[in-house]
Amino acid sequence: MIKKYSVRINKKVHQVEADENMPLLWVLRDILGMEGTKYGCGLGSCGACTVHLNGNAVRSCQLPISSLTGMEITTIEGLSAKGDHPVQKAWLDVDVAQCGYCQSGQIMSAAALLKSTPNPTEEEIENFMTGNICRCGTYTRIKKAIQLAALKS
Amino acid sequence: MKKTDSNYSRRSFLKVTSLSGGGMMLGISWLASAKPEDSLAELNIEPVWQEVTSFIKIASDNSIKIFSPNPEFGQNVMTSLPMLIAEELDVDWKQVEVEQGNYDPKAFPRQFTGGSQGIRMAWKQLRTVGSAARQMILTAASQAWNLPVSELTTANGMITHAFSGKSETYGTFAAAAAKLPVPKDIVLKGNQSFRLIGTPQKNVVAPKIVQGKPLFGMDYREAGMLIAMTERPPAFGMRLKSFDANVAKKMPGIVDIFPIKVFNDDHKFGGFDTCSFNEVIAVVGKSTWDVMNARKKIKAVWEVAPERKEKGQNNRETTVPSGLESTTKHYAKMFEMSKKPGVIERKDGDPEKAFAEAKHVIERTYTAPFLAHNIMEPTNTFAHYVGDKVRFVAPIQIPDWIMPAIVARLGIPKENISIELVRMGGGFGRRAYGHYMIEAALISKQANAPVKLIYSREDDVSAGIYRPSYQLTYRAAFDENKKLIAFHAKGGGVPESPLHANRFPAGAIDNYLAESFVIPSNITIGAFRAPRSNFNAAAEQSFLDEISEYMSKDPIAFRLELLQRAKDNPVGKTNDYDASRYMGVLELVREKSGWGKLENAGKKRGVSAYFCHNSYAAQVIDLQVKGDQVTVELVTTALDCGVVVNPEGAKNMAEGAAIDGIGNALFGQLTLTDGKTDQRNFDTYRMIRHNEAPKKIDVHFVKNEIDPTGLGEPPFPPIFGAMANALYQATGKRFYQQPFQPQLKG
Numbered sequence: 001m002i003k004k005y006s007v008r009i010n011k012k013v014h015q016v017e018a019d020e021n022m023p024l025l026w027v028l029r030d031i032l033g034m035e036g037t038k039y040g041c042g043l044g045s046c047g048a049c050t051v052h053l054n055g056n057a058v059r060s061c062q063l064p065i066s067s068l069t070g071m072e073i074t075t076i077e078g079l080s081a082k083g084d085h086p087v088q089k090a091w092l093d094v095d096v097a098q099c100g101y102c103q104s105g106q107i108m109s110a111a112a113l114l115k116s117t118p119n120p121t122e123e124e125i126e127n128f129m130t131g132n133i134c135r136c137g138t139y140t141r142i143k144k145a146i147q148l149a150a151l152k153s
Numbered sequence: 154m155k156k157t158d159s160n161y162s163r164r165s166f167l168k169v170t171s172l173s174g175g176g177m178m179l180g181i182s183w184l185a186s187a188k189p190e191d192s193l194a195e196l197n198i199e200p201v202w203q204e205v206t207s208f209i210k211i212a213s214d215n216s217i218k219i220f221s222p223n224p225e226f227g228q229n230v231m232t233s234l235p236m237l238i239a240e241e242l243d244v245d246w247k248q249v250e251v252e253q254g255n256y257d258p259k260a261f262p263r264q265f266t267g268g269s270q271g272i273r274m275a276w277k278q279l280r281t282v283g284s285a286a287r288q289m290i291l292t293a294a295s296q297a298w299n300l301p302v303s304e305l306t307t308a309n310g311m312i313t314h315a316f317s318g319k320s321e322t323y324g325t326f327a328a329a330a331a332k333l334p335v336p337k338d339i340v341l342k343g344n345q346s347f348r349l350i351g352t353p354q355k356n357v358v359a360p361k362i363v364q365g366k367p368l369f370g371m372d373y374r375e376a377g378m379l380i381a382m383t384e385r386p387p388a389f390g391m392r393l394k395s396f397d398a399n400v401a402k403k404m405p406g407i408v409d410i411f412p413i414k415v416f417n418d419d420h421k422f423g424g425f426d427t428c429s430f431n432e433v434i435a436v437v438g439k440s441t442w443d444v445m446n447a448r449k450k451i452k453a454v455w456e457v458a459p460e461r462k463e464k465g466q467n468n469r470e471t472t473v474p475s476g477l478e479s480t481t482k483h484y485a486k487m488f489e490m491s492k493k494p495g496v497i498e499r500k501d502g503d504p505e506k507a508f509a510e511a512k513h514v515i516e517r518t519y520t521a522p523f524l525a526h527n528i529m530e531p532t533n534t535f536a537h538y539v540g541d542k543v544r545f546v547a548p549i550q551i552p553d554w555i556m557p558a559i560v561a562r563l564g565i566p567k568e569n570i571s572i573e574l575v576r577m578g579g580g581f582g583r584r585a586y587g588h589y590m591i592e593a594a595l596i597s598k599q600a601n602a603p604v605k606l607i608y609s610r611e612d613d614v615s616a617g618i619y620r621p622s623y624q625l626t627y628r629a630a631f632d633e634n635k636k637l638i639a640f641h642a643k644g645g646g647v648p649e650s651p652l653h654a655n656r657f658p659a660g661a662i663d664n665y666l667a668e669s670f671v672i673p674s675n676i677t678i679g680a681f682r683a684p685r686s687n688f689n690a691a692a693e694q695s696f697l698d699e700i701s702e703y704m705s706k707d708p709i710a711f712r713l714e715l716l717q718r719a720k721d722n723p724v725g726k727t728n729d730y731d732a733s734r735y736m737g738v739l740e741l742v743r744e745k746s747g748w749g750k751l752e753n754a755g756k757k758r759g760v761s762a763y764f765c766h767n768s769y770a771a772q773v774i775d776l777q778v779k780g781d782q783v784t785v786e787l788v789t790t791a792l793d794c795g796v797v798v799n800p801e802g803a804k805n806m807a808e809g810a811a812i813d814g815i816g817n818a819l820f821g822q823l824t825l826t827d828g829k830t831d832q833r834n835f836d837t838y839r840m841i842r843h844n845e846a847p848k849k850i851d852v853h854f855v856k857n858e859i860d861p862t863g864l865g866e867p868p869f870p871p872i873f874g875a876m877a878n879a880l881y882q883a884t885g886k887r888f889y890q891q892p893f894q895p896q897l898k899g
Contacts, residue, residue, distance in 0.1 A: 002405060019405065022442045030380065030440040035372035036365020038578075039441075040529055041610040045835035048529060076365030083364040091363045095355045095801055098809055099227030100362035101369060101529040101578025126844040133835060135529050135579050136227045137812030139846035141805065 007068050009034070010078025016065065024060040024068060025049045028075060036076035036104050040133070047132030050105040050112075051075045057112035059131075076104040079111060087111045090149035098136035106132045110146045119150050203327035205286045206335075207260030208238055208279070215310050215324035217244050220254035222261035223271050224550050225358075226528075226580030227809075228865045229802035230271045232357045236798055237275055240349045241283030241342060244310040244323070251357045256552045256572035264574070266550040267585050267680065269766035269863030272798055276861050281339050288336045293329035294321065344796065344858055353801035358576065368576040370548035371607065373535045378603045379408055381596045382444045383433040385616055386455045388828030390477045390675045393432045396453035401436065404450060406443030408602070410436050413595045415588055416562060421464045425551065426558035428588035429616040429677045435596045437604065445609065458675075474673050477828035480622070483647045484520060486672050487624040491518060495643050495668030498654035501724045502664035504630075507639035511630035515700055519627075519692035521891040523647075523823040524620035524681055525832070527840060530578020531613040536593035537603035542569040543594050548577040548584055555587030562591050563598075582680030586618045614838055615830045619823055620681035623651040625692040629700045630664070637700065638664060644689075645670035648678060651685040651692075657735065657764065658697070660728035661715035676825065682813070683866035686765035687873065691818065691891065694761035694874025699887060708760050708878070709743050730764040734793045737855045738762055741791035742771035745853050759878025761871040768794040768867035769855075772811065774847075774879040781897040783880070785815060785847035790868055792852065795859035807852040807868045814872030816841025819894040 005016045007027070016031055023042075028034045028051075037060055040048030044059035051060045052074035060075075079085045087110045097103050106129070113120060113128045120128070125146050134142070202210040202218065210218040219235035235251045254261050263274055287307060294312045295302045298319060306313050313320040344350075361368055386392055398410040413435050415428050434451060438444040460475040508514060535546035543563060549555060552572050560567050577584055593606035608616075623646040630639035640662045644652035650669035659665055681687065701711035713736055720732035739762050747753050748760065757778070762771035775787040788811045797803045820839035824831045832838035877888045880897075888896060 019442060019446075022440070026440060026442040029372075030442070033374060035367040035369075035374070038365075038369075038529075039371065039531070039607075041835045042445075043610075043834055043836055046529070046610075046840075083360060088363040092355065092359050095359060095805060097227075097356055097359050097362045098229065098805060099529065099577060099579045100358065103362050104365040107363060107365075122848075126846075129843040131842075133529065133840045133842060135527050135581070135813065135840065137809035137816070137841075137846070138805070139812055139841075139843050140808055140848075140850055142843070143846075 003066070005065050005068070007065065007073065008071065009073045010075060018065050020066040021064045024051065024063040024065060024073070027065050028060065034075055034077055038101055038104055040102065040105070046102070047109060048102050048105040050108040050132065052108060052112055055112065055115060057109045076108055079108065085111060086149040086153035087114065087145070090145040090152065093148060094141050094145040096138050096141040096145050098138055102132060102134045106134065106142055110142070110149065113146065114150055114153065118153070120146070203331055205289065205327055205331050206282055207257070208282045209242065209286050211323050211327035213324050215248065215322035217242070217249045217310060217323070218252055219249055220252050220261070222254045222264050224264065224266045224552070224574050224577060225253065226266060226550065226577035226584065228266065228271060228806060229356055229799065230266070232354055233272055233799045233802055234275050234279055235357070236349050236354060237279040238283035240347055241280045242287050243307040246349055246354060248310050253574055253576070255574055258553065264552055266580060267582070269768065269865040269867060271865070272861045273767065273863050277341070280341050284339050284341055285335050286330070288339065289330040289333045290323050290326050292333055293326035297326060297329065350798050351796065351800065354799050355801060369530050369578050370533045370535065370546060370575045371530050371578065373546045373575065373605060375603060378535070378605055379437050379439065379600060380441050380444050381435055381437045381593070381600070381604045381606045382448060382609065383435050383592060383606070383612070384448050384451055384453060385430040385433045385612070388477055389429070389825065390458060390475065390828040391455045392430070392458040393434065394454040394456040396434055396451055398434070398451050401447040401450035404443065404447040406439040407447045408437045408439065409600055410434060410447070410451065411599055413592060413599065415591055415595070416558070419464065420561065421466060423466060423554070423557055425554040425585055426588055427586050427618050427677050427679055429618065433592070435599070437596060437600045441607065472673060473675050476675070478674060478676060479826050480522060480824040483622050483672065487520065487645055487647070488518070490645050490670045490672065491624060491626045491643055493670070495645065495670040497666070498652055498669050499659060499665065499667040499725070499727070501659070501662070502639070504639045504641055504664040504666040507664040508628065508630045508641065511638060512633045513631045513635070514628055515703060516626065516628045517696055517699060517889060518624060519695065519889050520624045521622060521688050521691065523622045523676065523678070524817060524821045525614050525617045525823045525838060526579070526581050526583035526681060527614070527838065528577070528579035528581065528583050531610055532583070532589050532608040533606060534590050534593040535603065535605045536590065536597040538594055538598040541565045543597070544571050545590055545593070546573040546575055547587070547590050548575050549587045549590065550577070550580050550585040552587070554585065555590055559591055559594065563594055581682045582684065583618060586679050610835065611833045614823070615833050617823070618677045618679035620684070620687065621649050621651070621678040622647045623688040625651060625689065627692070627696040629696070631703070635704045637662060637704070640664070641666045643668045643670070645672065647672045647676065648674040651688045653685060653689055653729070655727045655729045656689070657719065657730055658715050660723045660725055660732070661719040663724055665724065683765050683869045686763065686866070686870040690761065690763040690870030691873030691877060694763065694871060695877040695888070698759065698874070698878040698881070707749065709739055709748055712739055712762060734769045734855070735762065735764055738769045738771040738791040738793050741853055741855055742773050742789055745791060745851060746773040746789040748773060757879055757883035759875045759880070759882060761874030761878060763867070763871040763874070765870055766866045767862035768792065768864060770868045770871050772868070772871050772875040774872070774875040776879045776883060778880065778883040778897065781894065783819060783845070783894065783897070786849065788847045788850045788872070790850065790852045791855065792864070792868055793855035793857070794864045794867065795857065795861045797854050798861060800854070803854070803864055804852045806864055808850045810868035811850050811872050812841060812846050814869050815847065815876055816845070818873040818876040818891060819845070820892050822892050
């Protein structure tokens, strides 16, 4: 059923009219025109659509719009004002990306990890990041970038 | 200094574009009032851009814009190709802004992403572009200053006359330069003079990537645009019989639902217009969610398609069989075919006699399933059909190769078709097959609206253009001294053979036989990172490992022995590899991995080496196995791809190839049951993940002066073999069937 919702994304309130089951992913991409959050699988299996919900990493393809009232959502567009979040800077320093499609989700996962675990072990990084797939195979660089971001923040 | 092949200076793109560039005047008089230290940005004045050639624009503030011609899917050509131009143009890399060139064969003669050919084909061509522009700017300065060119020097986008102390920016002379004829004799720098080539440079698009900017086809959006998806048969071998969309059409946000026929019945297939399902039901709506929901309400009736003849070029006709195919049946058929004589692809000496007289024969059969590309950004394209014109925004690897099919199907001249090239979220061969552009155009035409066609992940996995399912049977014959006297390879697949008959170890063994067979199929197949090689390397390198063990020889020493033979006294004249370069990567990987060193004696390690796409790669994997868990501790890669343009990007590519290859070797499989793929999304198609990636990857390049020979694919195939061989060391078990990991259970 189409309903009106008020969602708080990147510290701004957006009024949205959408089917109650529409996942946040498609609200962001198709209604709000925020394409930084990527579609990869629609099952929560690849992590390309990762956003922060009250500071925690979640898969936006699994979050119906109707469940978001009162929640604080952060997307890649809102992670930093100028792309200078420590994780983004580390991603540039390590030159992580190949195709780049999964990297929004990787970065959002990494930022959430470092928020809860500022100095993660290698194992903690691997386990936390396991939900984010990269077919280009940038995993070793991602790990290096997370370690660098931990060191610098 | 060396002169290039004069063909390059005659290339029309240089002439045409320098003429077309002359139309734009450069206004610089206003700069007179500005202090030299004021940059245009501070003055809040837009720089005036001057097109010197189609590849290069120079602004009045001396900013340099370089267009990268090739479609980008992560191979980092948007950095490395402009580096070639910037090197010869003699500009500071920091001045350079890179832009993706759109599809324009007149401006950009080679817009092609595939076959690891990007840098190789651009090596002289794009340096010639840079050098020509530099010489034109020098000539313009010489005329303006009334000084001979020979007294002028360039560096970092400046022209200097040392004697008088005069120095000006390229921007000053860009307008005059653009009107000059393209020089006939274009001189390129010698490799020892490179200032930029060979230095590590970061991905120029990375700042946008880390901010999630809308770079991809999937991200494209414009006013009035509708979303389209297509509903297709649930299984290969089926086709649409009828459908009822009355309920679906009434769903919220749905604009229209209609069938489209991708190709007409008389379509002549050109090779890269492969299409899994020709007749599909298009669902057009306002949002992806609306369209996804409506798809579920379509009541479609599918039927088994009859056998059909597919027309190809030169009146070639292929029979596409009827039936619902299954992996178990494919494997049974391949094993059956492997017992029968195949088509002889190469024969040296008298292999039959050698096998008959052999004291010992080792025979092993290697099998692999189909693989889906799993490009992280699912297939998509924007199309807007207006009148008799179509505008695409398309992720496409080789636009030139789909254009004939687009022209044929839409019945409009190619001048009426424009393609904006967007960054691709992976390609690996999948986006060399642009049938989806035709689908999008037909949907836009019927819906009379701009449309973005997107595939769901399930569509992408279950209606792919897969890496074929392959098999290779090797036999090696030995005399009483365990000397290798004959070698036999028989390769086949569904529906193509993986065999490269002239590859190593052909050329190294006196008695050699290579045979192939094919099993017709209605499963669509195509290029997948290092086609055929990605299977051959796994099979061949595992077999060489096993026979070296039988001969009690070190696996690297054994390969080197064979290669030495191929180098000194090759068998046959059609061997397609350079034995010296092959040996070079094996020697480098032996050194860098500490192979055979006492301190590594306890390590579970496997080696592999392969040649493909003009380059050479060798890898050593160190791993541990606990139960069904594989931990790869270290991958040591040695590569010979000639001169490395951007070591940073090249290393990233080689690391990625190792991870991608290990993932596919351990987990990758697309299997079918009654025509339906058993895997449809990442919950069932297992991809390698963070915790399964190697702990460390070392990449080493053979240093030489050979012109670049390609990098995207070569480090991918051998890792499969290194994996199998390392797993043997860890488990005592040989792995003949991909993927390997499921065999570790129990």
